Amino acid sequence: MTSQTDKTIRRRRVLFGFLAVLVSVGLLAGITTVASDSIREFISKFQIADYSGEPGPETMIVIEPGDDGAAVARKMVDADIILSFDAIYRDMLTADFTIYPGTYKFPTKLSGQRALEILIEGKNRVVVQTTIPEGFRIREIVPQLVSDLKLEAKDIEAAIEAIQSRLPDEALNAEGYLFPATYTFDPGITAQTVIDTMVDRTEAELEQYDIALKDSFDVINLAALIQSEAKLEEDFYKVARVFQNRLDIGMMLQSDATVNYGTNGKTVTTTDAQRADKSPYNTYVYTGLPAGPISNPGELAIEAAIRPADGDWLFFVTVNLKTGETKFSVTLAEHERAAQEFYAWLRENPEWND
Numbered sequence: 001m002t003s004q005t006d007k008t009i010r011r012r013r014v015l016f017g018f019l020a021v022l023v024s025v026g027l028l029a030g031i032t033t034v035a036s037d038s039i040r041e042f043i044s045k046f047q048i049a050d051y052s053g054e055p056g057p058e059t060m061i062v063i064e065p066g067d068d069g070a071a072v073a074r075k076m077v078d079a080d081i082i083l084s085f086d087a088i089y090r091d092m093l094t095a096d097f098t099i100y101p102g103t104y105k106f107p108t109k110l111s112g113q114r115a116l117e118i119l120i121e122g123k124n125r126v127v128v129q130t131t132i133p134e135g136f137r138i139r140e141i142v143p144q145l146v147s148d149l150k151l152e153a154k155d156i157e158a159a160i161e162a163i164q165s166r167l168p169d170e171a172l173n174a175e176g177y178l179f180p181a182t183y184t185f186d187p188g189i190t191a192q193t194v195i196d197t198m199v200d201r202t203e204a205e206l207e208q209y210d211i212a213l214k215d216s217f218d219v220i221n222l223a224a225l226i227q228s229e230a231k232l233e234e235d236f237y238k239v240a241r242v243f244q245n246r247l248d249i250g251m252m253l254q255s256d257a258t259v260n261y262g263t264n265g266k267t268v269t270t271t272d273a274q275r276a277d278k279s280p281y282n283t284y285v286y287t288g289l290p291a292g293p294i295s296n297p298g299e300l301a302i303e304a305a306i307r308p309a310d311g312d313w314l315f316f317v318t319v320n321l322k323t324g325e326t327k328f329s330v331t332l333a334e335h336e337r338a339a340q341e342f343y344a345w346l347r348e349n350p351e352w353n354d
Contacts, residue, residue: 048112049084055107055114056080060126065101072099076115080108087112095120102127103186126187132180132198134298135227137261141178141296145194155191162192163199168217176220176293177202177213205299209306219305224293227301228257231324235316236300238328240308242316251314253283253290261294268321268353269346317342321352 061075069092076082095116103126106118118124130148132141142156160174167177179201185194202220203213211219222243230239246253259270262279275284280291297305313328315335319342329335346353 048086048090050087051083051109051111053109056109057107058105059108060103060105062103063099063101067099067101069093069099072119076106079106081106081110082112082115083109084112088116091116100125127184128187128189129182129184130194131182132178132296134180134301135295136180137295138173138175138178145191149185149189149194151189151191151194156195159191159195163195166199166213168214170217170292172292174199176224176296178296179205180296180298205302209302211306218289219302220297221289221293223297223301223305224295225253225255225257225290226304227297228261228295229255229316230301230304231318231321231326233300235324235326236304237307237309238311238313239316239326240304241311242313242328244308245312245314247288250287252287255283255290258283258290258294261290320345321349 059079059081061072061079061081063072063075067075069089070085073082073085073089073092076088077085082088091112097120099119100122104119105124105126106115110118128149130145132144136144138160142153142160145151145156146153160178163174163177164171167174171177174195178195178198181198181201183194183197185197199213206213206216206219209219222240225243226236226240230236243253243255245251256268256270256275258281259265259274259277259279260267262281263270263274263277265274275282278285280286281294283290311328312330315329315332315338316326317335317338318324318326319338327338327341329338
């Protein structure tokens with residue numbers, strides 16, 4: 001039986017023999033530099049163990065914060081993505097790219113060159129993602145996170161409870177503080193990290209206006225109301241002004257959105273019985289802002305709450321729910337005419353109030 005040592009010796013003899021021929025040819029031709037770029041490349045490939053041929057099944061590696069090229073190369077060898085450390089590391093030293101922490105999926109049994117190409121492209125990162133729309137309530141956010149991130153509802157609810165100490169003392173719960181956005185996480189993310197990240201995002205938004213999270217109750221409360229009532233971007237600031245004008249003179253806000261929040265209603269309009277409900281969120285019963293935020297507002301609603309438009313309006317009504325057209329009025333008579341326009345539209349489009 002031939003030993004591995006014998007094979008290695010024969011391999012070296014072949015290489016040395018080949019080099020001897022090259023040297024001889026070079027001398028006969030009067031060439032002073034024997035090892036051209038092509039020869040160096042041949043010798044390098046001859047010496048480095050590397051895969052060739054079809055790749056194998058996919059596998060994953062986790063690149064941790066602080067991992068350098070050498071650490072990544074070793075992880076690739078351990079996962080059988082590449083055959084040897086040298087198959088990739090030399091080229092890593094000259095490649096211009098950044099290694100980002102995360103979970104990455106690779107085929108196994110790749111050549112070092114192909115593995116580096118995939119790493120540089122960065123398209124093989126494995127993530128989980130969720131998008132929370134503006135105006136979502138906690139009762140909508142929880143099932144969304146369960147579906148998108150494969151988390152347990154009980155873990156999300158526990159995480160929401162755990163962040164209560166970060167919120168304003170007046171906050172009855174975390175409603176309003178789970179910032180709506182698209183979030184991308186590594187696989188295996190915990191519910192607590194997800195909820196912490198959402199609250200962090202709200203905190204960062206408030207910091208732009210020098211408002212501390214602990215001091216943000218009125219701003220977030222008003223922003224949540226604006227988010228639930230305004231339709232078009234340019235109207236957010238005008239809706240904010242209507243509510244602020246009413247607050248300034250002690251006039252009830254009379255928002256159907258607050259009625260729906262307290263009664264778990266879903267229709268555009270509300271009934272007399274619903275508007276008489278004693279929920280602390282009902283702004284037809286109580287003067288001032290509701291007992292707490294009724295939705296989770298986004299960037300636009302927060303800015304509108306802080307920087308409302310200039311105007312004397314005390315009323316508004318969306319007269320076309322398809323287009324979002326909203327009319328603003330200073331007097332009750334103007335508002336009642338706009339309201340009749342809305343009721344006429346609703347009779348023609350009853351499905352919008354189902």
